[in-house]
Amino acid sequence: MYFSEIKDLKQLPQDTRSLNIEEIPEIITTNKLLFSAWNTKHVDKWNGMSFKELKRKIGENIERLKHSYNEVLAQRTPDEFNSDLKNANFKDLFEERRYALIRRNTDLRSLPTIRPYFNNPLSPGEGYPFDHAQETHLYIGSPVLLSHYSQDKAWAFILTNDHMAGFIKVQDLMIIPAREAKILMNSHKFGVVIKENLNIYDNNDNFIEHIKLGTILPTTSENGKLKVLVPTHHGLEEIKINPNDIAVNPLAFSKSNIDMIANQLIARPYGFGGYLGNRDSSQLVKDFYAPFGLYLPRNSKEQSEFFPHKTLDVSNLSVKEKLRLLKEKGKPFGALIYKKGRIAIYAGDFEGKPVMLHSVWGVVLSKGKNLSRNVIGKSVISSSKIGKELDNYSKKDSFIYKASKIIFLYK
Template identity: 30%
Template sequence: MNPTAIRRPAVPVLLAALLAALLLAAGCAPRVSPPGTVIADLRDMPQDAGAYIDPLTATRPLLPPDQHKALADDYRQRFFAPWARTAPAHGPKEVFGFLDGFDPARYHGENRLPLPAGLASEMRELADPESFPNTLRPAISVVASDLRVLPTVRPLFHNFALAGEGYPFDYNQNSAVWAQTPLLVLHTSADGAWALVETSAAAGWMPTRDLAFVDAGFMDAFNTVHLAALTADRVPVADCFGQFRFMGRVGMVLPLTGRDSRNLDVLLAARDTKGQAVLLTASLGDDVAAPWPLAPTPANFARLANELLGQPYGWGGMYANRDCSALVMDLFAPMGIWQPRNSAAQARHWGLVPFGDMDREARLHAIAAQARPWLTLLWRPGHIVVYLGQWQGRPAVLHSAWGLRTLAGKASGRHILGATVITSLEPGEDLPELERPAGNLLLQLGGLAQVGR
């Protein structure tokens, strides 16, 4: 713009700007923390799970042997359950319910523009719900994949302008599925590119290239007496020929066929040119894997937690990351303790003890009196955390969190955490813009659940 064309503001405009500055200085408008502010919990609380365990009891199992064995037996049965089914565990109303009410006009794509109106009919034609179930074959995932609500990689975002919507909340994402997970293929899309599958904990559409069909001989060989658990995250796993197969993740278990003083021999599934599963072998160092189940000790929990701390938040497992309930699943899997896929189901699974209308002090007292480090889950609608114990007189928790509710004037927002972190139950209380009480996790808790109860 030509500088000579810039007008000076009129006097009333200058007076209004001066008045606004005076009001801000007087505290009549909400203060907002500078961009990039790190909340006090993340500055002051160690982001090391080992700091929250007692060295004197670090190697003492938190569950009696008979109870732990029962839980591990239950985990094994659930993990391999898709291979034992002869009918879907999810009915057509569950797997096609979203499709029945799908209105593309309510969603935006990755370009932030509304989705095309024809997407609904395209998805219905691909999904072919009238022929459900048209497959019913056992299979196994050969790489990490995603379970989608509709048979497409296209994301479904709500309004990007709304706090808690838009990125990363893709409503087409149901869950991630790690490599080497038993599946039951219920249905195949009309073009053959997508398979509607069930795992032990979730269902959704995944690309058919990410799975391989299994037969009775394969299932017998893969369902071995002994299993191995991954104890390190994002570990490249190569077969006996040195070919990379997948990234090993905490939460994965593999058939264990032998071991020596430094290595564990395991079986892997790969996909052949006909889409069938073939068995391969691999060797994993004892620094990244261990015989399953691990003893449920504070030291083992802390070791696994430290593998996950600081990793990015992943809504529904997007980008091979974890959300709050996926974190809980994967933390407990190496111990042989099965967890459902979403936070509400996890709380119900162990018997939620509600807080009801308890005030702040009563909630803190109940947690101090009843919660057990590493074995207590604290739940509020839409979120779940793992209790670590008391830290300087306050409960410390491990969780994967996207953000904290904020309020600046009348505009709702989020202070982004976006990672697996250790905090108190009142993270962000030092933020002037924290929305109170809605942004206070402690006051929003619905109750606690004891794992193994």
């Protein structure tokens, strides 16, 4: 790994207020994913798959973890893997099917363990922070469906609204009776937190959580005072919240609101699959658009497939043709650029050149057959050819060269 300074990060302002945005698009809004996990309880399909198909897919995902490396970067023994697999208790898959809420920000894991599952750390783009047992990081208040418990009862296997499945610690889960779940689904307005790392406290002034921007919570109002419903150890509590910290109705997609949301997300650390509570490229995209009423799936592949009628295949275009298409048809913050495993927001242009907002681990470098990374490790505004000035910059491994889709999010 290398840590050379990146020219883009010195020459491009890391602040969206400096970008040239002449036309603000009217973006599509949708909340159809809001309770998709709970709606699975009484049907035999989830994310378009039968439970039999889902069981097979889970098996395939687990199989890829078999030959992995542990936290000291030593190859995991068969006994280590089999112990985790046995504790996963997959024979009880879907036995519970109970409504639940996430009680605090928590990691969703492929297997019931916090120990990492790295691929060969000597391979390019592997090792820290690429823990392949990390599915995502879930925010407090997220509705989920409990599938079953691990053998030791310390973990719960859940299905999420974002079409993800995995284990969380049982203390991070709050079971909801069916009656309460229906009230939540039908009787409350939902707000999106628009302040990063908002500290919230219960009514006795005890700390509850650092709330992330993009967190969705049910709201209520009493005597003109806005409150959010937050799962705690005492059940669902109504907690006072400053109206300026949450969007009860979708924010207008205006330049000032774009700046307000985007600039809180810039320069935040990169986190593969939400590792350490940080954002990867798709979590950044998801959290950026949520305050504007556009609730996207969690991973980049599903985000790229969410609006098929608004998606262009650009895999056979040259870099020059892709950039021309972005300038001609893309509208600032109204288009996404996708390559396998990564996604970025088209942020308009700076001094006539297209720029992107994205969370990125590093720039691929190539020397002969050897690949390495120049680490960036955060969310940035960059050109489409970030790091091109570096020695051994690999044009054919760059994000824009490998970009295969452009997704337009405006009406």
